[in-house]
Amino acid sequence: MYEGIVQELIDELGRLPGIGPKSAQRIAFHILQTESVDVSRLAELLTQIKERVRFCEICGNVSEEDTCTICRDPRRNAQTICVVEEAKDVVAIERTREFRGLYHVLGGAISPIDGIGPDDLRIKQLLQRLADGTVTEVIIATDPNLEGEATATYLTRMLQQPGLRVTRLASGLPVGGDLEYADEVTLGRAFEGRRVVE
Amino acid sequence: MIVRHLSLVDFRNYETAEVELHPGANLFVGRNGQGKTNLVESIGYLSTLSSHRVPSDQAMIRSGADAAIIRARLQHGDRQLLVEAQLNRSGPNRAQVNRGAVKPRELSRYVSSVLFAPEDLALVRGEPSGRRRFLDGVLVQRNPRLSGVLSDYERSLRQRNMLLKSARASGLKNAPLSTLDIWDERLIEFGSELMAARSELVAELEPHTRLAYAAIAGDSHDATLSMQFSVLDSARDDDEGLHEEAVRHGAIDRALAASWFSEALERSRRQELERAITLVGPHRDDLVLTLNGLPARGYASHGESWSFALALKLATAEVLRQHSTAGDPIIVLDDVFAELDASRRERLTEAIEGYEQVLITAAVFDDVPAPLAAHTVHIDSGRIVEAS
Numbered sequence: 001m002y003e004g005i006v007q008e009l010i011d012e013l014g015r016l017p018g019i020g021p022k023s024a025q026r027i028a029f030h031i032l033q034t035e036s037v038d039v040s041r042l043a044e045l046l047t048q049i050k051e052r053v054r055f056c057e058i059c060g061n062v063s064e065e066d067t068c069t070i071c072r073d074p075r076r077n078a079q080t081i082c083v084v085e086e087a088k089d090v091v092a093i094e095r096t097r098e099f100r101g102l103y104h105v106l107g108g109a110i111s112p113i114d115g116i117g118p119d120d121l122r123i124k125q126l127l128q129r130l131a132d133g134t135v136t137e138v139i140i141a142t143d144p145n146l147e148g149e150a151t152a153t154y155l156t157r158m159l160q161q162p163g164l165r166v167t168r169l170a171s172g173l174p175v176g177g178d179l180e181y182a183d184e185v186t187l188g189r190a191f192e193g194r195r196v197v198e
Numbered sequence: 199m200i201v202r203h204l205s206l207v208d209f210r211n212y213e214t215a216e217v218e219l220h221p222g223a224n225l226f227v228g229r230n231g232q233g234k235t236n237l238v239e240s241i242g243y244l245s246t247l248s249s250h251r252v253p254s255d256q257a258m259i260r261s262g263a264d265a266a267i268i269r270a271r272l273q274h275g276d277r278q279l280l281v282e283a284q285l286n287r288s289g290p291n292r293a294q295v296n297r298g299a300v301k302p303r304e305l306s307r308y309v310s311s312v313l314f315a316p317e318d319l320a321l322v323r324g325e326p327s328g329r330r331r332f333l334d335g336v337l338v339q340r341n342p343r344l345s346g347v348l349s350d351y352e353r354s355l356r357q358r359n360m361l362l363k364s365a366r367a368s369g370l371k372n373a374p375l376s377t378l379d380i381w382d383e384r385l386i387e388f389g390s391e392l393m394a395a396r397s398e399l400v401a402e403l404e405p406h407t408r409l410a411y412a413a414i415a416g417d418s419h420d421a422t423l424s425m426q427f428s429v430l431d432s433a434r435d436d437d438e439g440l441h442e443e444a445v446r447h448g449a450i451d452r453a454l455a456a457s458w459f460s461e462a463l464e465r466s467r468r469q470e471l472e473r474a475i476t477l478v479g480p481h482r483d484d485l486v487l488t489l490n491g492l493p494a495r496g497y498a499s500h501g502e503s504w505s506f507a508l509a510l511k512l513a514t515a516e517v518l519r520q521h522s523t524a525g526d527p528i529i530v531l532d533d534v535f536a537e538l539d540a541s542r543r544e545r546l547t548e549a550i551e552g553y554e555q556v557l558i559t560a561a562v563f564d565d566v567p568a569p570l571a572a573h574t575v576h577i578d579s580g581r582i583v584e585a586s
């Protein structure tokens with residue numbers, strides 16, 4: 001245990017995902033020893049990020065405007081929507097350069113243990129986007145783990161409607177893994193091999 | 199395969215230990231509490247990545263130390279292999295094969311062992327959960343991919359139980375339950391694979407168990423194995439007792455298991471909603487042991503129970519031997535001989551004769567038949583004091 005504010009900082013850092021007590025301590029001491037201009041810049045970013053960044057009204061991706069750069073880009077193919085769990089998955093798929101359509105971010109996956117049911121995800125918004133018939137294909141790219149698969153099954157049932165093709169990313173993705181950690185090659189191949197569900 | 203040399207650093211009560219081992223029997227002798235079980239536990243750990251005594255790895259790191267290291271030089275035919283596991287107090291464990299990093303769970307592809315200890319009497323006399331754990335452990339040793347199926351099944355079960363609980367709590371049964379059939383599907387997918395794999399293993403173990411029982415007990419009692427499937431018995435809601443109609447002999451395939459499972463879920467739906475828990479599935483199954491047609495649990499004498507438990511472990515060794523490309527599993531007999539009468543000791547000695555390597559621990563040297571004592575190591579408070 002350290003004195004007051006130092007320990008508070010360590011505790012706070014330790015609450016961040018992927019950071020254990022040892023890393024938290026290392027980061028805290030790094031901050032203590034760093035030039036104060038650099039630290040101020042970091043502190044400023046941390047306070048601003050919550051004010052400046054919001055979620056795209058259309059797809060749910062992170063954005064500094066009402067809608068994100070992908071939704072605003074006229075060159076994107078508006079007939080295809082790729083459904084992902086988190087905004088970070090959008091970044092992972094963009095890295096492959098394989099996909100030129102639009103996205104829909106669900107905000108998680110169905111998981112009763114975490115208290116997340118279908119109503120807690122942006123599924124209603126997805127159905128609204130499909131209402132005018134522009135979209136002809138929905139690609140489900142939820143994580144290839146238990147909850148991601150369950151969510152994909154649920155979505156597939158909700159999306160049964162004439163004129164709409166529903167596909168699921170092909171396997172080849174590491175089983176039990178997170179989409180965001182898949183490398184470009186694997187993700188790219190999974191896109192090529194996507195298939196119609198049922 | 200055999201372990202040629204074992205090195206321990208900060209493992210249990212060993213600060214450091216270097217042990218030379220031989221083909222055939224190796225005996226470890228020392229008073230109680232000196233570190234005999236600890237030593238053989240380290241080899242069990244390499245093959246199963248878990249201890250037979252504790253669920254967490256922390257207890258295996260010497261108190262006050264940050265990491266424990268188990269290093270074994272293995273030999274299979276002309277091939278030598280150096281495998282190493284490092285258990286860390288904080289942070290993930292690490293593993294190496296021939297000094298190259300591998301995922302810890304890969305180790306079990308190189309090392310296989312079957313351990314028998316007095317606690318294994320619970321296989322015959324204890325709760326069904328212990329028998330399920332035994333079967334699942336062998337399944338994973340035989341086919342490591344199944345550890346993923348097991349954990350997916352357990353997680354599906356937790357998800358489904360949580361859904362049932364929140365449905366009951368919210369009172370509005372329909373909203374959360376719109377996803378129940380999705381979890382049913384997951385449960386059936388992984389559960390049916392588990393049921394089929396277990397039943398296939400049991401069918402494979404049975405003839406070996408029967409032979410091993412006869413060899414150890416020295417009588418003609420008929421030892422049989424079968425699976426009791428909770429999905430065939432949805433009326434009951436306990437985890438106890440023998441229900442004849444749910445007992446099936448021999449292997450079943452996945453499709454049959456899946457159809458039983460989905461029918462059972464349908465039958466028990468109302469009861470499951472009321473009780474907010476999943477009442478049927480492989481998490482409620484049991485391995486049924488019978489001796490001359492009577493359930494061993496409850497009927498078998500103390501000596502018969504011992505013979506049965508031993509026979510199950512010897513049958514396991516035989517099955518692993520047949521599936522392995524790396525030779526025999528290492529047989530570990532921890533504190534076993536003290537529990538056996540003279541004739542059973544002799545018959546056990548014969549039964550293990552054909553295995554490439556056997557590790558035996560005993561508090562009393564004279565409890566172990568002479569042919570097994572050719573290579574004896576004395577252990578005293580976490581130190582190897584003398585080898586002969």
Ligand SMILES: Nc1ncnc2c1ncn2[C@@H]1O[C@H](COP(=O)(O)OP(=O)(O)O)[C@@H](O)[C@H]1O
Binds near residue numbers: 210211235256257260
């Ligand atoms: N993590 C540990 N650190 C230090 N000592 C330990 C640790 N785990 C167990 N021990 C000690 O090991 C001894 C038991 O060794 P064990 O191998 O079970 O004995 P036995 O020779 O009877 O089989 C006990 O004295 C126990 O305190």
Ligand SMILES: [Mg+2]
Binds near residue numbers: 231234236532533
């Ligand atoms: Mg012991």
Ligand SMILES: [Zn+2]
Binds near residue numbers: 057058069072
């Ligand atoms: Zn957008």
